[in-house]
Amino acid sequence: MSHTPERYDAEDARDDVREDVADAGTDTGSGRHTAGAFDIRNIIGALLSIYGLILTLASFVGDQSLDKTGGVRANLWTGLALLAAGLAFMAWAKAKPIVVPDHIPHDDDRPAGH
Amino acid sequence: MLISSAQGAVRAADTLITANWLDYLLIAIYFAFVLGIGFMARRQVSDSIDFFLSGRSLPAWVTGLAFISANLGAVEIMGMSATGAQMGLPTVHYFWVGAIPAMLFLGVVMMPFYYGSKVRSVPEFMLRRFGPGAHLVNSLSFALAQLLIAGVNLYLLASIVHALLGWPMWTALIVAAVIVLSYITLGGLSAAIYNEVLQFFVIVASLLPLTLIGLHRVGGYGGLKDKITAAAANNDKITPAKDQLESWPGLPLSGFDSPLLSVIGIVFGLGFVLSFGYWTTNFVEVQRAMASNSISAARKTPIIGAFPKMFVPFIVILPGMVAAVLVNEIVQLKASGGEAAIPGGASGDVKYNDALLLLMRDVLPNGLLGLAIAGLLAAFMAGMAANISAFNTVFSYDLWQTYVQKDKPDHYYLGIGRLATFAATVVAIFTATIAGKFGNIMDYLQTLFGFFNAPLFATFILGMFWKRMTATAGWMGLVAGTLSAIAVWSAGEFGKAFELSGQGLAFVAASTAFVVDIVVSVVVSLMTAPKPEGSLKGLVYSETPKEDLIDPHEASLPFFQRTVPLALIALAMVLVLNVIF
Numbered sequence: 025m026s027h028t029p030e031r032y033d034a035e036d037a038r039d040d041v042r043e044d045v046a047d048a049g050t051d052t053g054s055g056r057h058t059a060g061a062f063d064i065r066n067i068i069g070a071l072l073s074i075y076g077l078i079l080t081l082a083s084f085v086g087d088q089s090l091d092k093t094g095g096v097r098a099n100l101w102t103g104l105a106l107l108a109a110g111l112a113f114m115a116w117a118k119a120k121p122i123v124v125p126d127h128i129p130h131d132d133d134r135p136a137g138h
Numbered sequence: 139m140l141i142s143s144a145q146g147a148v149r150a151a152d153t154l155i156t157a158n159w160l161d162y163l164l165i166a167i168y169f170a171f172v173l174g175i176g177f178m179a180r181r182q183v184s185d186s187i188d189f190f191l192s193g194r195s196l197p198a199w200v201t202g203l204a205f206i207s208a209n210l211g212a213v214e215i216m217g218m219s220a221t222g223a224q225m226g227l228p229t230v231h232y233f234w235v236g237a238i239p240a241m242l243f244l245g246v247v248m249m250p251f252y253y254g255s256k257v258r259s260v261p262e263f264m265l266r267r268f269g270p271g272a273h274l275v276n277s278l279s280f281a282l283a284q285l286l287i288a289g290v291n292l293y294l295l296a297s298i299v300h301a302l303l304g305w306p307m308w309t310a311l312i313v314a315a316v317i318v319l320s321y322i323t324l325g326g327l328s329a330a331i332y333n334e335v336l337q338f339f340v341i342v343a344s345l346l347p348l349t350l351i352g353l354h355r356v357g358g359y360g361g362l363k364d365k366i367t368a369a370a371a372n373n374d375k376i377t378p379a380k381d382q383l384e385s386w387p388g389l390p391l392s393g394f395d396s397p398l399l400s401v402i403g404i405v406f407g408l409g410f411v412l413s414f415g416y417w418t419t420n421f422v423e424v425q426r427a428m429a430s431n432s433i434s435a436a437r438k439t440p441i442i443g444a445f446p447k448m449f450v451p452f453i454v455i456l457p458g459m460v461a462a463v464l465v466n467e468i469v470q471l472k473a474s475g476g477e478a479a480i481p482g483g484a485s486g487d488v489k490y491n492d493a494l495l496l497l498m499r500d501v502l503p504n505g506l507l508g509l510a511i512a513g514l515l516a517a518f519m520a521g522m523a524a525n526i527s528a529f530n531t532v533f534s535y536d537l538w539q540t541y542v543q544k545d546k547p548d549h550y551y552l553g554i555g556r557l558a559t560f561a562a563t564v565v566a567i568f569t570a571t572i573a574g575k576f577g578n579i580m581d582y583l584q585t586l587f588g589f590f591n592a593p594l595f596a597t598f599i600l601g602m603f604w605k606r607m608t609a610t611a612g613w614m615g616l617v618a619g620t621l622s623a624i625a626v627w628s629a630g631e632f633g634k635a636f637e638l639s640g641q642g643l644a645f646v647a648a649s650t651a652f653v654v655d656i657v658v659s660v661v662v663s664l665m666t667a668p669k670p671e672g673s674l675k676g677l678v679y680s681e682t683p684k685e686d687l688i689d690p691h692e693a694s695l696p697f698f699q700r701t702v703p704l705a706l707i708a709l710a711m712v713l714v715l716n717v718i719f
Contacts, residue, residue: 064200064332068339071171075164075343075509082160082505089503094355099505102347109339 063121069113076107154301154482154492155499161508168340168512172321172519175332179325196328198435200335202442205241205426206450207334210341211291211521215454215514220490222458223468224476225390226366226382227719229458230451234385235409238448238712240417241440242705248418249427251602253436254686255676258428260421261536267601267677268612270540275616277536279590280421281529285562288525289569292318294491295518296570301495302511311567314515318523319563322530323556327429330520330527334426337516338446344506344513345453348494351501352460362456365463375475382459385719393642407645411652415591419598422528434689437701444708448715454494461493465500468493522566530558589627592648593619596655605678609669611662619655623647 080103088097196204221229257263261280265273292314299310321329356362367379377390387397392407394400417423417440427439461468467480467488480488488496498510534555543550597615601607626647674681692700 064335067171067175067332068336071167071336072339072343074167075340078160078164078167079505079509086160086504092501092503093351094501096351096354098347098351098503102343102506102509106343109343 063117065113065117069110069117071110072106072113073110076103076105076110079103080107153304154495155507155511157302157507157511158504160505161511164505164508165512165515168516169317171336172317172333172516175336176321176324176329179321179329179332196331196429196431196435198430198438198442200331201426201430201435201439203338203446204331204334204429205423205439205443206447207338207341207520208422208426208524209237209521210338210450211517211524214450215341215345215517216294216491216494218451218454219458219461219494221391222455223462223472223493224458224490225377226459227385227455228381228388228391229455230385230715230719231388231391231404231408233447233451234712234716235404236413237417238444238708239409240413241444241447242708243414244418244424244427245437245439245441246702246705248598248602249424249437249440250433250686250688251677251679251682252424253428253430253433254682258535259532260419260424261532263598263677264612265536265540267674268597268607269609271609271613272597272616273536273540275613275620276594277532277540279616279620281532281537283590284422284525284529284532285565286569286572288522288529288562288566289572291518291522291525292566293570295515295522298495298511298514298518311570314519314522315563315567318519318526319560322523322527323559326555327425327527327531330523331426331429333516333523334520337513337520340509340513340516342453344510345457347506348498348502348510349453349457349460352457352464352497355501356460356464362460362463366459369463369469369473373473376472385716392645403642403645407642407649411592411595411648412645414599415593415595415648415652419591419594421532422524425528425531432689432691434692434701437689438699438704441701441704441708444705445711448708448712457497458490458493461497465493465496467496526559526562526566529562530555533558533562589620589623589647589651592623592651593655596652597659600656600659601678603679604663605674605680606663606668607659608663608666610666611659614662615655615659618658619651622654623651626650 079099083097083100083103088099090097218229218232221232252260252263255263255266257266261273261277264276292311295314296307296310299305299314300307303310305313321333325332353359353362356365363379363383366382370376370379370382381388381390387400388404389395389397389400392400392403394403423440427436430436430439462472463469467482468490470480471478471488471490476490482496483489483492494514498507502510534551538554538558539546539551543554593616596619597612600615601612624647627643630643630646672681676682676686
């Protein structure tokens with residue numbers, strides 16, 4: 025999570041995912057860093073958590089329109105569910121980070137001119 | 139001038155939904171994320187493969203969710219809830235018959251050819267297999283269809299903004315278009331795909347509570363059934379309750395009178411011709427799979443997508459059905475057989491397409507309302523972004539690079555791609571105004587897909603498995619198929635040659651196109667010279683070594699991570715769903 029990579033391209037990611045599967049969590053040696061904020065799981069996690077937090081807080085202030093929802097505290101329950109889902113995504117990203125190597129191998133298997 | 143602005147002011151004060159600051163906050167946060175993804179993705183885009191194919195770098199669960207999200211735009215959310223409100227459960231066929239089998243087929247059978255041959259687009263496969271004739275027909279018709287469909291998505295997006303904020307249609311159209319434009323131009327396909335995945339979660343987070351609260355209000359699923367039965371009991375303008383509450387034989391959907399014909403029409407017309415044509419040859423979808431990191435991930439993309447896809451009807455069709463018994467305007471509309479002019483719709487009188495918006499108004503508290511609006515805006519933007527990102531790839535690689543400017547450096551095509559994105563957005567604004575004139579958007583889209591995709595599927599499948607098929611047969615089959623679909627549709631629509639309500643006409647037109655394409659292709663192939671031996675490796679099944687079509691690593695994975703077992707699990711689950719409902 026130290027910093028976002030300058031350039032994170034096809035080969036890297038392809039390697040990363042394989043490494044991610046092969047030896048997750050062990051690759052913390054020199055010359056490697058995680059995708060961090062650009063990991064989609066962190067983006068999803070952040071958005072869902074923020075939404076969850078806002079809805080949960082909102083359920084304690086203001087009108088809950090219980091006549092509309094048939095008596096259910098909809099903001100509260102949805103907020104808590106979103107918060108849980110968001111934290112789960114961030115935990116997943118933390119537990120199995122995408123590791124980005126510093127060297128950038130060239131993609132040779134593409135046909136010439138493409 | 140004065141009169142129109144005065145009307146605008148009246149409209150503005152009288153919006154469909156009353157959102158407060160909390161709702162706007164949630165919407166604003168979503169837009170901050172969308173644009174943030176565009177800026178972050180920009181740092182990755184270093185060549186045209188990055189821009190157009192996401193560098194072929196994404197894991198299967200990301201491309202799998204993007205695969206269904208790209209389609210979870212205007213069509214599914216508004217169209218399917220509208221159809222659900224109107225005819226009930228038979229709408230599920232669009233998912234369980236009309237999508238899942240074709241998605242599994244794409245993953246198991248066709249994806250190895252697409253990914254393995256390293257083409258960058260579906261039309262490029264056409265070019266390698268059949269040469270320029272078929273390629274040009276395919277690229278042009280695809281590019282045109284994308285512009286039209288992007289317009290449909292944009293129109294729906296603008297009508298939501300209009301209904302919510304009371305902005306004039308034109309302003310809403312342009313603002314929405316600019317947001318989509320900015321994140322695709324910045325981040326290319328990666329930004330589009332990341333936003334699609336994000337959108338998927340926001341959609342579920344907003345439609346699931348809507349469905350649950352709606353069901354709670356009508357007394358659960360049992361209460362919903364009772365209310366639908368009661369409403370249909372003494373009104374012959376409403377579809378009989380038993381047809382609304384059972385998915386088969388689906389008479390209201392197909393528009394046929396005979397249950398047997400209806401089943402055949404749904405299975406062959408929707409399930410085979412329309413859906414295989416759409417899911418297996420539509421580059422918007424296939425592009426998502428092509429962005430994945432291995433042939434195994436590419437094959438699993440549509441298969442992984444099939445699992446959430448089979449449950450999507452529960453959060454789009456059910457709310458439509460709930461709206462039809464809970465929302466006053468939709469209840470009245472349905473009681474009148476869809477003909478009553480009731481004020482208060484998103485664009486003029488209430489239509490079935492407004493069912494979801496009106497249900498949101500009636501059951502969601504502020505807060506959740508903002509989340510739901512963010513979800514809908516997200517869906518329409520993602521739908522439009524998918525069309526435009528597929529369009530710019532086909533335009534840049536298949537039209538511009540192939541026929542106009544051949545040997546330019548890579549960054550030149552990247553620039554063309556960004557320009558094409560801009561041009562497509564401008565055109566979409568105009569096609570949006572065309573889309574606004576059609577009442578039921580589903581009809582309009584199905585019609586388009588029938589014209590373009592049904593013959594395409596026939597040509598692909600014949601070309602992949604019959605090496606004798608010639609280049610001339612490729613383009614002649616496509617042209618004959620498309621023209622025959624247009625002819626049948628026009629005869630039914632304007633000439634009144636057949637009386638088919640529902641989707642029957644689209645099924646018949648698409649089926650005709652399929653059969654005509656096959657017949658013309660076979661006849662022309664037998665009269666023209668085949669392509670030379672050896673030129674078809676990777677393109678035709680019998681000419682491709684088996685090991686090129688599979689991932690050697692896959693055999694070492696547990697069975698639930700392998701392509702074919704995963705597809706079988708999905709198929710079994712869909713069969714179970716069909717039996718239950």
